[in-house]
Amino acid sequence: MVMMNHDFINTLLLTGKLASWTTVILLVIGFPIAYLLAYKRFPLKVLVEALISMPMVLPPTVLGFYMLVVYSPQNAFGKFMAEYFDLRLAFSFEGILLASVIFSLPFMIQPLQNGLHAIPASLREASYTLGKSEFTTFIRVLIPNMTPSIITAVAMTFAHCIGEFGVVIMVGGNMPGETRVASIAIYDEVQALNFDTANQYSLVLFGISLVLLTLIFAIKRTPSR
Amino acid sequence: MKIDTNIHTNSSSVPLQGPDSYRGGVGHLSIFIQHAMHTSEGKKMLEVNTEIRPQELMCLFGHSGAGKTTILRILAGLTKPDKGRIVFDGRVWFDSEKKINLPPQQRNVGYMFQDYALFPNMSIEKNIRFAQKVKDEVEVEKLLVLFDLHSLRSRKPGQLSGGQKQRVALARALAAKPSLLMLDEPLSALDYEMRTALQDEIRKTHDLLQTITLMVSHDIPEVVQLATSVMVLRNGTVVKEGKPEEVFGTDTCTQTVLIKTNNRTRIYADLAD
Numbered sequence: 001m002v003m004m005n006h007d008f009i010n011t012l013l014l015t016g017k018l019a020s021w022t023t024v025i026l027l028v029i030g031f032p033i034a035y036l037l038a039y040k041r042f043p044l045k046v047l048v049e050a051l052i053s054m055p056m057v058l059p060p061t062v063l064g065f066y067m068l069v070v071y072s073p074q075n076a077f078g079k080f081m082a083e084y085f086d087l088r089l090a091f092s093f094e095g096i097l098l099a100s101v102i103f104s105l106p107f108m109i110q111p112l113q114n115g116l117h118a119i120p121a122s123l124r125e126a127s128y129t130l131g132k133s134e135f136t137t138f139i140r141v142l143i144p145n146m147t148p149s150i151i152t153a154v155a156m157t158f159a160h161c162i163g164e165f166g167v168v169i170m171v172g173g174n175m176p177g178e179t180r181v182a183s184i185a186i187y188d189e190v191q192a193l194n195f196d197t198a199n200q201y202s203l204v205l206f207g208i209s210l211v212l213l214t215l216i217f218a219i220k221r222t223p224s225r
Numbered sequence: 226m227k228i229d230t231n232i233h234t235n236s237s238s239v240p241l242q243g244p245d246s247y248r249g250g251v252g253h254l255s256i257f258i259q260h261a262m263h264t265s266e267g268k269k270m271l272e273v274n275t276e277i278r279p280q281e282l283m284c285l286f287g288h289s290g291a292g293k294t295t296i297l298r299i300l301a302g303l304t305k306p307d308k309g310r311i312v313f314d315g316r317v318w319f320d321s322e323k324k325i326n327l328p329p330q331q332r333n334v335g336y337m338f339q340d341y342a343l344f345p346n347m348s349i350e351k352n353i354r355f356a357q358k359v360k361d362e363v364e365v366e367k368l369l370v371l372f373d374l375h376s377l378r379s380r381k382p383g384q385l386s387g388g389q390k391q392r393v394a395l396a397r398a399l400a401a402k403p404s405l406l407m408l409d410e411p412l413s414a415l416d417y418e419m420r421t422a423l424q425d426e427i428r429k430t431h432d433l434l435q436t437i438t439l440m441v442s443h444d445i446p447e448v449v450q451l452a453t454s455v456m457v458l459r460n461g462t463v464v465k466e467g468k469p470e471e472v473f474g475t476d477t478c479t480q481t482v483l484i485k486t487n488n489r490t491r492i493y494a495d496l497a498d
Contacts, residue, residue: 122339125301127344128328129329129332131358140355
């Protein structure tokens with residue numbers, strides 16, 4: 001049975017690993033960026049917001065192409081990674097992880113930024129007048145009052161990541177156990193006319209995406225505090 | 226109208242201490258500010274140059290857009306004025322020329338926002354505890370009893386009435402032991418009976434703190450009832466300042482007290498320049 005197949009399970013585990021690591025990394029770097037965009041003014045802020053939103057409109061193959069150029073050991077970044085970390089990012093898990101983080105950036109940052117915006121300014125200001133620092137206010141006042149936005153951001157990022165194809169195939173190729181995630185495996189199996197296997201992969205991805213989106217809409221329907 | 230611009234300071238920069246544990250610091254407040262306000266009616270220039278004596282309960286009175294809330298926000302450090310100097314109890318909070326601007330965290334002010342700004346994720350008890358600089362459970366209990374919140378301690382702000390929220394906001398402000406208390410229209414959303422009852426709470430809080438309280442109000446009977454001094458603002462300018470009977474006239478003050486005694490709601494005075 002296909003579902004018990006070693007390759008099938010490993011492909012799904014690799015997909016889950018990529019989506020999980022992307023989500024965790026974006027949660028860590030996304031929050032400070034969302035905070036800056038929500039509350040601070042700085043030069044060229046509009047340009048920064050546009051750049052962060054680019055992956056939503058940019059063809060995945062464009063980003064994939066530029067990532068390959070950057071990864072190339074003939075260019076500065078690729079050379080640096082090869083010399084100091086002995087890492088060649090093209091066609092590696094680390095390479096598709098970095099590409100995935102960049103490509104999923106707006107799906108994490110925008111819900112977080114909207115969540116921070118939605119909190120009344122008077123709550124932050126009340127905390128400051130009570131002597132609390134920005135960091136304490138962020139941890140004890142802001143985060144607890146934007147839980148639905150955080151869940152939405154995590155779910156959207158994870159769902160978007162498991163559906164990535166163009167960027168991953170450009171940057172990672174199709175290496176079993178390393179860069180052959182489920183979306184690429186489906187394409188592969190269809191090319192090889194293995195429709196049963198393609199269907200199994202598709203059903204799993206469909207199911208996960210449906211659960212995540214249902215969760216997001218269920219959260220949005222819950223009356224806010 | 227002559228305004229005394231002399232800055233009176235105590236002999237040291239350390240706030241005076243007293244036997245009352247709620248006293249955060251007694252002193253003069255000297256305000257000189259110029260600030261451009263951007264309102265729906267266009268740009269207005271806010272100019273205030275005054276000095277407030279210790280333990281005054283001053284009401285800021287005027288129509289919407291006059292600059293009352295802006296003054297409170299500037300004093301709290303939430304809005305940076307374009308120009309000026311603010312000194313409280315001998316300590317410079319803001320000086321545009323010397324580039325001094327203490328953030329709210331370093332001014333130790335108690336600020337009650339119009340929407341009370343209670344933290345929705347915390348119970349009443351936790352809201353009060355959050356305000357404390359030094360954890361003191363005995364103090365929390367005292368405040369819950371003082372403001373009749375003991376039976377509501379585990380409830381969250383979303384489960385409270387307007388009057389209950391106001392009491393929690395006052396208790397929280399007191400828990401922080403501020404040097405200066407500022408109340409932005411604390412009673413405007415309440416009905417007449419509740420306003421009257423909670424005016425006593427404000428008086429109680431002011432007496433406990435024994436420091437300057439600044440309160441924004443549109444309601445003359447309320448101002449007459451509570452304030453020891455009044456500042457009237459119109460389009461960003463201070464047009465009158467003094468005791469309530471000096472500002473509104475003795476007859477008006479007497480009438481409002483009588484009307485209030487007869488259980489009427491509110492009257493408005495036409496303030497001539």
